[in-house]
Amino acid sequence: MPRLKNIRHEKFCYEFIKTGNRRQAYEAVYDPDGTRLRPNVAKTMGWQLLNLYPEVPKRIEEIRVAMQKKSDITIEKILTDYQHALDIAKAESKPDSIVNAATAQAKLVGLLKDRIVQEPNEIEQMENVSDILERVGQECGDEAALALAKAFGIEAIPETATETISDSPKDIGEPPTSAVN
Numbered sequence: 527m528p529r530l531k532n533i534r535h536e537k538f539c540y541e542f543i544k545t546g547n548r549r550q551a552y553e554a555v556y557d558p559d560g561t562r563l564r565p566n567v568a569k570t571m572g573w574q575l576l577n578l579y580p581e582v583p584k585r586i587e588e589i590r591v592a593m594q595k596k597s598d599i600t601i602e603k604i605l606t607d608y609q610h611a612l613d614i615a616k617a618e619s620k621p622d623s624i625v626n627a628a629t630a631q632a633k634l635v636g637l638l639k640d641r642i643v644q645e646p647n648e649i650e651q652m653e654n655v656s657d658i659l660e661r662v663g664q665e666c667g668d669e670a671a672l673a674l675a676k677a678f679g680i681e682a683i684p685e686t687a688t689e690t691i692s693d694s695p696k697d698i699g700e701p702p703t704s705a706v707n
Contacts (some may be wrong), residue, residue, distance in 0.1 A: 527588050530581060538575055539586045543593070548572025605631060655680060 540641035541551035557563040575582050588671035607632045616677050621622040632638035652658050659680070663671035 527581070527584060530585055533578065535575065535582055536585070538572075539582060539589055542572075542576075543589055548576055601634065604634060608634070619693055 530539070534659055537555045538551050541554045542548060544595055545551050545554070547573050549569040552568040552575065553563065555558065556571070557568065608627050611625060612627035612631070615627055629638060648661070652661065659671045
C-alpha cells in the first residue's frame with residue numbers, strides 16, 4: 527500500500543506507532559501546540575481515524591511490518607551470532623574470544639549479570655554501638671535511635687536522646703507571664 531493521500535493521516539499512522547495512543551497521536555498531528563482542540567476531542571477523533579477510515583489501520587500495520595523487517599533484530603538472531611562467534615573462537619583455540627562470546631550469551635539470556643560493587647557507608651564501618659546509635663539519632667531522629675537500642679536490648683542510649691526526650695516536668699518550662707490560669 528502506498529503512502530496515504532491525506533498527509534495528516536500518514537503522520538497520524540507514524541505517531542500512533544510511536545506512542546501507541548490514539549489521543550496523543552492525534553494531538554501531535556492536528557494540534558501540536560495544544561491550543562486548538564477541546565478536551566476529549568483528540569481521543570474521539572483518533573478513534574474515528576482508526577475505525578472509520580479502513581486505510582489507516584492497514585497503513586499502520588504495513589509500517590510496522592516494514593520497521594520489523596528493517597530492524598530484524600531478535601534475541602534468537604543475536605544468540606545465533608554469538609554462537610557462531612563462539613564456534614569460530616573454539617576452532618581457532620582463542621580462549622579470550624570463547625569467554626567473551628559465552629559471557630555475552632549468558633548476559634543476554636539473564637544467566638549472568640554485571641556485579642555492582644557498593645561501597646560501605648559510614649554506619650557500616652562504625653564498630654562502637656554508641657556511635658551507631660548517635661549517628662542514627664542524627665540522621666533519623668532520637669526516637670529512631672531509642673527504638674533501635676530498645677529493639678536490640680541495649681540499655682545505654684545516645685546522649686542526644688536523653689537531652690530531648692525526658693519525662694521530667696522540668697522540661698515543660700515555665701508558662702509565659704501573660705498566661706491566664
